[in-house]
Amino acid sequence: xxxxxxxxxxxxxxxxxxxLLSSGEVIAVDxxxxxxxxxxxxxxxxxxxxxxxVVNAGAYTAVDKAETEPELAQAVNGIAPGIIAEECEKLGxxxxxxxxxxxxxxxxGYAYRETDSTNPLGSYGKSKLAxxxxxxxxxxxxxxxxxAWVYGNGGKGNFVKTMLRLGKDxxxxxxxxxxxxxxxxTGDLAAAISxxxxxxxxxxxxxxxxxxxxxxxxxxxxxxxxxxAEKLGFPLKVQRVIPITTAEYPTPAKRPAFxxxxxxxxxxxxxxxxxxxxxxxxxxxxxxxx
Numbered sequence: 001x002x003x004x005x006x007x008x009x010x011x012x013x014x015x016x017x018x019x020l021l022s023s024g025e026v027i028a029v030d031x032x033x034x035x036x037x038x039x040x041x042x043x044x045x046x047x048x049x050x051x052x053x054v055v056n057a058g059a060y061t062a063v064d065k066a067e068t069e070p071e072l073a074q075a076v077n078g079i080a081p082g083i084i085a086e087e088c089e090k091l092g093x094x095x096x097x098x099x100x101x102x103x104x105x106x107x108x109g110y111a112y113r114e115t116d117s118t119n120p121l122g123s124y125g126k127s128k129l130a131x132x133x134x135x136x137x138x139x140x141x142x143x144x145x146x147x148a149w150v151y152g153n154g155g156k157g158n159f160v161k162t163m164l165r166l167g168k169d170x171x172x173x174x175x176x177x178x179x180x181x182x183x184x185x186t187g188d189l190a191a192a193i194s195x196x197x198x199x200x201x202x203x204x205x206x207x208x209x210x211x212x213x214x215x216x217x218x219x220x221x222x223x224x225x226x227x228x229a230e231k232l233g234f235p236l237k238v239q240r241v242i243p244i245t246t247a248e249y250p251t252p253a254k255r256p257a258f259x260x261x262x263x264x265x266x267x268x269x270x271x272x273x274x275x276x277x278x279x280x281x282x283x284x285x286x287x288x289x290x
Contacts, residue, residue: 101147171237210261
């Protein structure tokens with residue numbers, strides 16, 4: 001099987017690439033080879049590669065910057081996935097596309113299911129929802145996986161790496177405590193995607209959600225990062241982590257206050273529930289030490 005992996009330099013794609021090799025030949029492309037903001041580049045690349053499977057791990061992920069670059073976010077997140085899906089339909093190929101908890105507004109008090117009403121709050125969420133809808137309009141040969149609070153060992157940066165960097169330099173760090181979600185390690189997400197690939201058939205096409213099990217706030221996650229990092233011998237200067245409200249840390253983009261996603265549907269495909277978030281955090285940090 002020939003697999004096209006987009007977003008090749010991102011944290012999820014870096015985790016996916018070696019795992020996908022067990023499923024077939026992997027052609028990983030970054031923006032230089034396949035610019036998701038350029039429709040013709042997408043069509044040309046897929047036409048040349050002729051993949052059996054496309055895993056679209058590429059995205060515009062600058063949530064706050066999207067408020068001032070809505071057209072670019074829409075081109076990459078909203079329009080490109082539909083074009084990829086159209087090209088996959090022509091080839092009889094399958095598309096696995098990564099989406100986000102930001103398609104929801106966070107006003108619900110219990111875990112979101114795939115069928116719950118979407119209502120994105122900002123440009124990033126709107127662009128990702130537009131991408132989902134474009135894929136569905138293009139045909140049926142797709143698996144959309146929404147995820148949330150993603151962090152990994154690769155890529156340019158994420159919340160865990162940011163906390164480790166700040167914790168090394170500062171004695172006091174202020175972290176938002178009134179946004180609730182489920183941290184998700186790319187190691188587990190990549191493993192889940194690899195487990196789905198051998199099962200690809202019309203019966204499982206559709207929309208799913210995958211995060212690590214358990215919920216916490218960003219403040220809870222920061223505390224856990226420092227506790228686990230200290231056990232592993234990370235150089236830390238931080239003495240105090242102060243819980244603050246979202247209002248005390250204003251950002252250009254409004255974020256969902258509660259974005260817990262139910263992984264029950266995908267657990268039926270995988271045959272098991274996702275690992276607990278703190279156990280996965282520990283594994284990620286242990287890798288950072290090596």
